[in-house]
Amino acid sequence: MITTAGTVSTIEPSTAGELAAALRRASDARQSIVISGAGTKMDWGRRPQRIDAVLSTRRLNRVLAHQHGDLTATVEGGATLAEVNQTLAQHGQCLPLDPPFADRATIGGILATNDSGPLRHRFGAPRDLVIGVQLATVDGALAKAGGQVVKNVAGYDLSKLVCGSFGSLAAIVSATFKLTPLPSASKTITVDIPDIETLGRVVREMMSSQLEPIAFDLNVTAAAQPFRAAVMLRFASLPDVVDAQITQTLSLPVMSGCKTSVADGDAERHLWDQHARRLWDLPGAIVRASWLPAEITSVTADLEGCATGTNPISTQLIARAGVGAGLIRVDSDTRTQAAAIEQLRGSKTFGHVVVVRGSDELKSLVDVWGPLGDRERLFVSLKRALDPNGVLNAGRGPL
Secondary structure, eight states: OEEEETTEEEEOOSSHHHHHHHHHHHHHTTOOEEEESSOTTTTOSSOOOOOOEEEEOTTOOOEEEEETTTTEEEEETTSBHHHHHHHHGGGTEEOOOOOTTTTTOBHHHHHHHTOOOTTHHHHOOHHHHEEEEEEEOTTSOEEEEEOSSSSOOOSOOHHHHHTTSTTSSOEEEEEEEEOEEOOSEEEEEEEEEOSHHHHHHHHHHHHHSSOOOSEEEEEEEETOSSOEEEEEEEEEESHHHHHHHHHHHHTSGGGGGSEEEEEEHHHHHHHHHHHHHTTTTSOSEEEEEEEOGGGHHHHHHHHHHGGGSSSOOEEEEEEETTTTEEEEEEESOHHHHHHHHHHHHHSSSEEEEEEEEOOHHHHHHSOSSOOOTTHHHHHHHHHHHHOTTOOBGGGOSOO
C-alpha cells in the first residue's frame, strides 16, 4: 500500500517480498528512502537530505515463531516490543529490552538504533540478544543470517552489522532473539546520594559485591545546589532470593549514610516508568555517551564543569552504572548546548558522545555522530557495498 502526504510517499508493504521489491524500485529510480516503524526515533540522527518516500514496516508485525522450550522467538520488524512481550508472556517469557518509548518502539527500530534501557545491566543491548536476522537489500534480495537457536554459526553475522546502522544498510524484515523467563518477584531499592564521593563509593561497592541486580541505574543532576543523585537497584528472581539480595544490599557499609526506600508491585512499575520518561519530558538536547564504570565521579565532575561558562546550563545524567553508558540532557541556549557537547567530546573521561535529540540549529553547529576516526573508511566501504546508490536513510545515519 502506498499513500502520499505532500511530496513524500509512504510505502506500507505487508510481506517481505513486497518490502524487498519496494527497495529495488527505489534504488533503480534513485529515490531517497527512510525506513520507519512507529516513528519514535524519526528525529534522531543528522538532519535529513532529500526524502522521496518513507518505507513503513508496521504491517509486518507478527511473532513468526516462539520456540518457548529453547527460549527463542522470531519476530517481524514492524511489531512493537509491547506487542511481542504480550505474546511471549503467555508462556512466561519476555524479550528483556526496555529502551525509551518501549510501549511504542518497534523491533526493527530498536535493532537499527541498538537502543536499550536499564535492563542492559543484566541482559545486554539488542546486539547481545539477537541471534538471527532477515534483511531486505536495495537490490531486491532477501538475505538471512544466523538461526533460530542460541548456538549457531550460520553465515556472516549480519545481525550485529545492522545493529546501530540506523537503517543505512538494509531493511530489517525479521529477527530472532534470545528470551528470558519472567521473574516471579521483583523489588527496587532507591538510594539517595548526598555527594559525589558517596556516589563513587556506592558504584564501586556494588560492582565489587556478589549482588546481582537486573538493573543498576543512576539519576544525577549536575550543578545543582545541593547536589542531587539517586541510585536505583532492581532485583528480580524467586521471592526468597529477591528478599535476600535486598537485605544484603541494605547492609552494605556505604548504605549507612544514605536514605533508602524499597518498592515493589505497582509502585515499582510506576518508579521505572517515571525513570524512563525523566529526560524525555524535559527540554534540552540529549546525548548518548559511554565511559569506564569506575570513573563515575569523573563523569559527574565533567558534567558540572560544563556549567561553569557565562550562560546558565543544566545537565542531567540517566545512566547504566555498571555498564558505563547513558543519556545526558543539556539544557541551555543552542550555542551553549553545542559548546557543552564539544567539551564532553574533548574530555578524556568519555569514549563516545552522540547527539540523540537536538534542534536543527544544534545539528548545524555540531555533527550528530562526532568524529569517526579510523572507522570512517570501513563505514564508507560497507555503505558502498550494500547501498551503492545511496538511497537509504537520507544521510541521517552514521554511514
